Amino acid sequence: MSSLSELQEKLLSWATSDTRKEELLAARRDWFDRHGEPHEEDKSFETRMNGMLDYYLYDFRPTGSNETTVELFMREVGPQLTTDDLAIYRVLAKSVHGLFEVKKIKKGEVRLRDVFTDVVYDVTERRQMLGLEKGDILEARLLPHEGRLFFSGAFLYHPQEVRKLILNEVKRQKKEAGKGGPPIDVPGFVASLSRMALKLERYRNVKVESLYDFRPEARPLSTPPPRSRGEG
Template sequence: MEFQGYIERLKAVFICEKYDAEIKKAKQEFIAHGGELGNEIDGYEEALDIFFDWYLFERPQLREGLTPLILFSRSNDLSDEDRKIYSDFLAYTHSIFIIRKSASNVKVMDIFSKKKYLVAGVPAALLEKGDMAEARLLLFRGEYRFSGAFCFYPESIHSIIKTEAAQARKTGAENFLPLIRKFRRLKTVWSRCSRMDVKKIYTLMEEGRLA
């Protein structure tokens, strides 16, 4: 089975009617963390992809206290080979990446750690050199692959992200999730107030004067 088949198999198990109540609660939590899922927002499909990516890979299920990925990796229904695949997925890297080179294998750099990766299996039309996007890297049979959910940042926001990432490294931060959520929120707010300077919007958000 190819990479996308493993992703779709995980989705099929945990994104279904059986988990409707769990997904509803997860959406409430996602919004409480600053995410938005209203179908009237710009980039609704992108936001929905990011939500389900978080739901599958990061959010513990209420009853078991484990993420869907962990639960599935422990399933008795998996072959040894498939269990190894899903266990490797557990060592994911969720970050904001800058695209350094777009070719058959895409070269990306983690904006926070400065670590570089070669990523396989990326459609040529999806990414261009200089793009910046929130994404999740998974290890698949010795190669890095994107999970498939992206939050692309307009160039006007790049300098803010780079500055904040550099400051986070300087202070020795290890958990960058709050920053990732903040930048995602900035993009959403700016899409509604696009006539305002994005740096002004960011300042107002930091001062608590704009939600």
């Protein structure tokens, strides 16, 4: 049986081949239009690129298709896979992407709460996640494998200073939806937070609370270009 990293590499290699270039570019445009486009100078460049690739593999549906990239992969490549590997891909296709609060940290495991659904997830994490603390709010994708959950390479932290602002806005949206208001656009909210976090990286002299402003009348700042290397 192949390892999780080997299976992901096989999926990514197929999905980024020349024959699927248009689908990849469409997914990239869609993701960055909503989440903000990073540049190599940004500190979060790598994790944001990973987030885009995760979206392309597990959520994106090419025009005219009801299947995600991983589902298309299983249909086309499935006959060449072992029964065990195909079963793993079917489970991987159920990955969870969302906004989470860190509830508990212990050696080898992080307990998360989905801030919208209140579902609790125990995530296996052998690496030491520097700076991660109880109460942190983060955007992440959880990959199911062999009965456990693992972080993908895309997690985006939001500052502790705006933790209460974010949770209060989630509470407000849930209350409004419960009173017959419009359904909560969770992906849209997560994307808006991602844009706010990117602006925070670039507007270093602006108060964080000014960027994480959820009032309807708040005028969003446009995302400035990244600072060039060497700028203070």
